[in-house]
Amino acid sequence: MDPLREKVKTLLQEKTISAFLGMKQDYDHAIPFLFTSPEGVESLIIGDARYPMAKIFPKIAHKYPDHHLGIMVRGCDEKALIELYRNHQLERSQVIPLGVACSGELAQKCNCPTPYPSQCIVGEAQERPFDRSALDTIESLSLEERFTYWTNQFGKCIKCYGCRNICPVCFCEVCTLEDKPLIPLGEIPPQVPSFHLSRAFHMAGRCIDCGLCEEGCPVDIPLRTLYRKVREVVKDLFDFLPGEEKEEEPPLHTLGDGTFKLK
Amino acid sequence: MRYTTVPTICSYCGCGCELLFEVLDGELVGTIPSKANPINHGSLCIKGWTAHEFVVSEKRLEKPLIRKNGELKEASWEEALSLISLRLKEIKHSSGAESLACLSSAKCTNEENYLMQKLMRAALGTNTIDHCARL
Numbered sequence: 001m002d003p004l005r006e007k008v009k010t011l012l013q014e015k016t017i018s019a020f021l022g023m024k025q026d027y028d029h030a031i032p033f034l035f036t037s038p039e040g041v042e043s044l045i046i047g048d049a050r051y052p053m054a055k056i057f058p059k060i061a062h063k064y065p066d067h068h069l070g071i072m073v074r075g076c077d078e079k080a081l082i083e084l085y086r087n088h089q090l091e092r093s094q095v096i097p098l099g100v101a102c103s104g105e106l107a108q109k110c111n112c113p114t115p116y117p118s119q120c121i122v123g124e125a126q127e128r129p130f131d132r133s134a135l136d137t138i139e140s141l142s143l144e145e146r147f148t149y150w151t152n153q154f155g156k157c158i159k160c161y162g163c164r165n166i167c168p169v170c171f172c173e174v175c176t177l178e179d180k181p182l183i184p185l186g187e188i189p190p191q192v193p194s195f196h197l198s199r200a201f202h203m204a205g206r207c208i209d210c211g212l213c214e215e216g217c218p219v220d221i222p223l224r225t226l227y228r229k230v231r232e233v234v235k236d237l238f239d240f241l242p243g244e245e246k247e248e249e250p251p252l253h254t255l256g257d258g259t260f261k262l263k
Numbered sequence: 264m265r266y267t268t269v270p271t272i273c274s275y276c277g278c279g280c281e282l283l284f285e286v287l288d289g290e291l292v293g294t295i296p297s298k299a300n301p302i303n304h305g306s307l308c309i310k311g312w313t314a315h316e317f318v319v320s321e322k323r324l325e326k327p328l329i330r331k332n333g334e335l336k337e338a339s340w341e342e343a344l345s346l347i348s349l350r351l352k353e354i355k356h357s358s359g360a361e362s363l364a365c366l367s368s369a370k371c372t373n374e375e376n377y378l379m380q381k382l383m384r385a386a387l388g389t390n391t392i393d394h395c396a397r398l
Contacts, residue, residue: 029270
């Protein structure tokens with residue numbers, strides 16, 4: 001913890017960064033907070049819970065494009081930032097990420113195989129095996145059983161949009177899930193399976209498997225299992241895993257014969 | 264450059280979900296579900312997720328409106344409250360207290376809701392009291 005505080009303090013003192021987005025101990029709460037003064041850093045903590053830091057960060061960065069800003073990153077936050085750079089949602093040169101490795105307990109809870117960023121100021125990088133049993137179980141079902149399983153899961157949905165709202169790589173200004181012809185607005189429950197499968201398709205080539213959607217789902221739909229499958233499909237077809245540091249265009253940025261490139 | 268999140272409780276219903284309101288340079292810009300609260304531990308319904316919107320909504324009433332000749336017209340609080348008090352008394356006198364009812368709001372404080380039911384029960388004499396969070 002202290003090395004992180006020291007580093008942030010130094011960066012703020014040297015004015016290398018104008019502010020640092022991290023977690024703050026505020027009475028009995030750990031809350032996302034933007035530290036702007038070296039003195040304030042005393043209340044900087046890592047916290048036990050994951051908040052969508054990479055979702056919050058662009059709101060500040062877009063308002064202050066001429067400032068260098070620091071951000072506390074776990075493994076998943078770093079993956080999200082990489083996708084935001086790749087999708088032209090953030091300017092990499094503006095961002096100073098400071099890495100923290102997750103505790104073994106948190107990594108296990110998240111079923112995270114890489115609970116650490118590329119550089120850790122706090123904690124050690126320790127890989128863990130990914131437990132694929134949830135996907136294995138579903139894949140062992142017949143097509144009909146699988147359809148019933150997902151229909152029942154999606155049927156629980158209260159259409160809170162939480163999966164989209166919390167998602168660090170959901171950045172579109174116009175969201176398919178609010179596209180009237182496809183998703184009737186102001187009506188609950190959502191249509192099954194179009195609502196959920198629309199989102200699943202849009203996660204292809206984007207989902208970094210952070211699991212914040214599933215963690216935030218009020219009715220426990222196994223969203224991560226679904227998007228994990230989508231991830232695997234993209235990996236198999238294009239050898240592309242969102243969130244990996246690679247100098248390559250994501251497969252879905254290339255349209256048609258490849259002459260049109262997303263800028 | 265100031266950004267903080269402010270823990271608070273969702274005002275839409277009696278569930279009591281905890282929210283973090285995102286405040287950027289004094290402006291309310293978003294809602295994040297709190298993970299520190301055992302009531303909702305990191306989840307919200309669509310109302311909670313959009314709780315910041317009504318606070319700054321352009322549709323929000325800032326002045327009382329009184330319907331005059333079928334049209335809603337802005338009025339002072341004094342005029343509005345006088346009319347309310349007059350009409351409540353008239354209705355109670357002509358049709359009895361049981362013809363009165365109140366629908367209170369989740370967006371008031373607990374204390375304001377207490378006062379509302381007290382006014383209806385003790386001052387006006389009706390038990391027909393409800394609350395928008397039942398919707």
